Amino acid sequence: MSKRGQIKIVAIGGSVRPANYTSRALNVVVEEFNEHHDVTVAVVAQDRVAALPLPGIGGNHHGARELQELVAAATGVVLATPEYHGSYSSAMKLVVENLGFPSVLSGKPVALLGVASGQIGAIKALEHLRSVCSHVGAIVLPGPVSVANVNKVFDDQGRCQDARIERRLRGLATNLLDYIKASICPRAALEEFVRNP
Incomplete structure (x- = not known):
């Protein structure tokens, strides 16, 4: 955590295709995080993902370091x-x-x-x-x-057209926050108390 009580979330999409469905689904999750005043969200842009170097090959190592620092601070x-x-996806593997x-x-x-x-969604992925x-x-x-039939779930503007799926996407955000508040925040508060009585 950064400032006292501030939860930092990093959201990374593993598709670099413009107007991709992965980003549309991730945006719903990010919207839910943004509803919480004690949460800041950093979304890693798809051009940053696309610019990451292949392991063992020269490239944008500065971008890799920036990504590592961002995730390490989350x-x-x-x-x-x-x-x-x-x-x-290969983009997610690259991340x-x-x-x-x-x-990190x-x-x-x-x-x-x-x-x-497909009908079974992204279970294997x-x-x-x-x-x-x-x-x-x-x-x-x-x-x-896992969002199945994703091409039927979002409209052309990226809005979710299925209330059940939108609840699940928002629930992903709240589940992560619940875990953090129950497991991470108490430990961080104790550490801060011990260091700064």
């Missing part, structure tokens, strides 16, 4: 991905790889969101992303949100 993280070929090893996700609560145009995030030490929260 209280919690939301990772959103489309499902491509039965897994999460995870650029978070370092040991990863280690010890961070992470909420997962997946979208797909979420399973794979959960596995990788857990492997690098993230605290992956239960209850990821």
